Amino acid sequence: MELDEKDRQLVKLLQEDCKKTTKEYADNLQLSKTAVYERIRRLERTGVITNYVALVDKEKVERDFTVLCHIKLVQHTKENVLRFEREILKLAEVSECFHVSGDYDYILKVSVKNMKNYREFMVTKLTAINNIGSTQSSFSIREVKNSPSVYI
Amino acid sequence: MELDEKDRQLVKLLQEDCKKTTKEYADNLQLSKTAVYERIRRLERTGVITNYVALVDKEKVERDFTVLCHIKLVQHTKENVLRFEREILKLAEVSECFHVSGDYDYILKVSVKNMKNYREFMVTKLTAINNIGSTQSSFSIREVKNSPSVYI
DNA sequence: AATAATTATAGATTTTTATTCTATTTTTGA
DNA sequence: TCAAAAATAGAATAAAAATCTATAATTATT
Numbered sequence: 560m561e562l563d564e565k566d567r568q569l570v571k572l573l574q575e576d577c578k579k580t581t582k583e584y585a586d587n588l589q590l591s592k593t594a595v596y597e598r599i600r601r602l603e604r605t606g607v608i609t610n611y612v613a614l615v616d617k618e619k620v621e622r623d624f625t626v627l628c629h630i631k632l633v634q635h636t637k638e639n640v641l642r643f644e645r646e647i648l649k650l651a652e653v654s655e656c657f658h659v660s661g662d663y664d665y666i667l668k669v670s671v672k673n674m675k676n677y678r679e680f681m682v683t684k685l686t687a688i689n690n691i692g693s694t695q696s697s698f699s700i701r702e703v704k705n706s707p708s709v710y711i
Numbered sequence: 712m713e714l715d716e717k718d719r720q721l722v723k724l725l726q727e728d729c730k731k732t733t734k735e736y737a738d739n740l741q742l743s744k745t746a747v748y749e750r751i752r753r754l755e756r757t758g759v760i761t762n763y764v765a766l767v768d769k770e771k772v773e774r775d776f777t778v779l780c781h782i783k784l785v786q787h788t789k790e791n792v793l794r795f796e797r798e799i800l801k802l803a804e805v806s807e808c809f810h811v812s813g814d815y816d817y818i819l820k821v822s823v824k825n826m827k828n829y830r831e832f833m834v835t836k837l838t839a840i841n842n843i844g845s846t847q848s849s850f851s852i853r854e855v856k857n858s859p860s861v862y863i
Numbered sequence: 864a865a866t867a868a869t870t871a872t873a874g875a876t877t878t879t880t881a882t883t884c885t886a887t888t889t890t891t892g893a
Numbered sequence: 894t895c896a897a898a899a900a901t902a903g904a905a906t907a908a909a910a911a912t913c914t915a916t917a918a919t920t921a922t923t
Contacts (some may be wrong), residue, residue: 607772627811
């Protein structure tokens with residue numbers, strides 16, 4: 560799907576706030592309500608917009624202890640990798656997990672309440688997964704930026 | 712603010728999909744429309760829910776080349792740190808930036824189109840920031856999980 | 864370049880949902 | 894135990910989404 564300038568502006572607005580009225584986006588983009596309505600439907604239909612979600616203040620729900628956990632596997636057989644990834648998907652504390660090149664195999668973003676809970680997570684959940692060679696935890700001292708949006 | 716079980720379930724639902732009707736959440740939680748409506752307003756008012764956003768398919772908008780970039784600063788004076796963070800905030804390609812403990816000072820999540828664009832980003836934007844000592848780029852081979860939501 | 868076909872847009876209408884209101888129930892605290 | 898406060902349900906109203914019809918703009922075709 561080709562995005563024109565109006566589409567890009569619209570996606571930008573929807574990534575900032577998806578709960579405005581069609582009329583508000585329309586006024587902002589100098590289009591009619593129907594035009595914006597149809598454009599949004601098209602963005603949804605073609606899969607550019609995948610879903611709409613509420614964002615939560617991690618501090619308010621006591622999950623603002625964030626750790627970037629670097630993991631090396633012992634063995635890199637297909638079965639081991641798939642099992643590892645399947646197990647990671649089950650862990651609610653892990654909001655992001657990337658298989659990466661470089662010094663480590665995986666980088667995880669983990670959000671828990673405090674160090675005690677992180678230790679618990681490590682001991683009872685993470686290292687319970689077979690085939691983990693070593694881990695290196697980088698504790699977040701400060702969140703400079705943390706947004707799910709993508710510039711377009 | 713204290714969250715009861717209904718609140719937690721509601722936040723979970725809203726983090727998955729914030730565009731359902733009040734009635735749908737009400738049916739799911741076995742509450743009336745008004746009860747759910749008031750609970751949502753309270754979650755917003757107390758700052759548990761910060762905002763509502765559209766999520767975009769990075770592949771569809773050609774920003775699915777993801778890199779976790781580890782940065783060491785040369786000097787850690789207050790001014791240097793603040794200037795570095797101020798400059799990072801300006802870079803649209805950086806969706807996340809954490810000041811961390813451990814081997815590196817900062818970990819960034821960068822989303823661009825391809826390696827060529829990443830190189831451009833590094834050369835013209837990132838290393839243009841003063842005070843960067845060294846960088847280590849971990850290229851995402853596969854996104855196992857990538858969600859902005861928090862378990863509660 | 865002219866015209867047909869397609870697509871996008873605007874404005875009006877209808878339908879659905881959010882919001883407000885009032886009464887009732889439940890919970891909390893003295 | 895009772896009064897006050899908070900939460901809930903259901904009804905009424907207001908607002909927005911969704912649809913429809915007509916028009917304008919764009920694209921493709923000859």
